[in-house]
């Protein structure tokens with residue numbers, strides 16, 4: 001996983017996609033109830049959990065405020081949840097804000113100057129902060145001090161303001177976009193990975209328990225397998241499957257019920273939705289697996305170029321179903337297999353030809 005590849009996680013707001021990684025209104029309403037409250041309850045991310053546990057235990061033993069923490073990774077993997085756990089483990093209050101909400105250095109100064117000793121400041125999307133605010137943050141992180149500028153022009157003066165020690169938890173989907181001086185000021189950086197199906201299965205079981213939904217192991221596995229490695233998606237799919245189980249069955253989520261429900265919602269066994277499959281189908285059936293230009297592919301599926309590039313492609317690339325080459329987009333052998341077109345050589349056009357040539361060419 002290349003954490004500096006910012007395009008890997010660029011995804012616009014959820015819209016009506018069930019498999020979107022961004023949170024929608026309904027997610028926000030239930031997420032608070034589903035958030036693990038301590039490191040023991042937090043599923044997966046073994047490495048980050050273990051490292052963070054050491055950082056927090058050591059700080060507690062010293063009676064000190066924990067070092068600043070940077071969490072990087074795709075949306076919905078648990079960065080906000082982890083920041084709340086850090087505060088809880090330190091017995092400290094937490095203040096939550098985000099980069100886009102801090103456009104002026106004054107906005108940041110107001111927040112920083114109102115922090116109490118040991119408080120955790122969670123700054124989501126830290127890469128989207130304005131430059132002047134970012135520069136103020138450098139000094140605040142290092143020296144627990146800010147210079148507040150009073151007045152304008154030649155008469156402006158900087159008034160130093162001491163801050164109580166605090167822990168900044170920065171979250172970013174794009175670690176590569178952070179300027180090195182900012183990155184270097186974090187004492188600990190945790191890279192959040194996509195979750196394995198078995199881990200997501202545990203997330204689903206846990207959420208089902210909290211939502212008072214009866215679910216069988218195989219039902220949880222079915223939902224986990226379609227959740228694109230992301231707990232937020234797993235929780236969202238669980239809620240839709242619960243609806244289906246209530247209306248069409250006796251409320252219990254079995255493997256069959258989960259599969260039927262997610263088929264209704266057009267989320268397939270590998271987690272692809274209608275748009276993902278439309279892109280792949282066009283690539284295979286209309287263009288023989290490529291290479292084909294992005295604009296042509298977008299026209300073929302009746303979508304904007306940006307939608308195909310930013311919404312569908314990142315997951316298809318991650319899944320090894322599609323590759324971006326200098327000559328255009330190509331389908332991998334796994335794409336043919338997934339859509340059941342591998343043995344389709346007898347049909348019209350080149351639909352049955354696996355795109356062996358030029359797979360890495362161009």
Ligand SMILES: Nc1ncnc2c1ncn2[C@@H]1O[C@H](COP(=O)(O)OP(=O)(O)OP(=O)(O)O)[C@@H](O)[C@H]1O
Nearest residue numbers: 031034035042043075076077078079080081231232
């Ligand atoms: N490790 C985990 N174990 C159990 N539930 C989790 C875990 N990680 C995330 N979740 C659940 O997934 C949902 C999304 O998590 P969270 O809001 O922390 O993600 P995020 O990375 O901060 O997303 P974003 O970057 O979009 O804000 C929450 O409901 C949370 O409870």
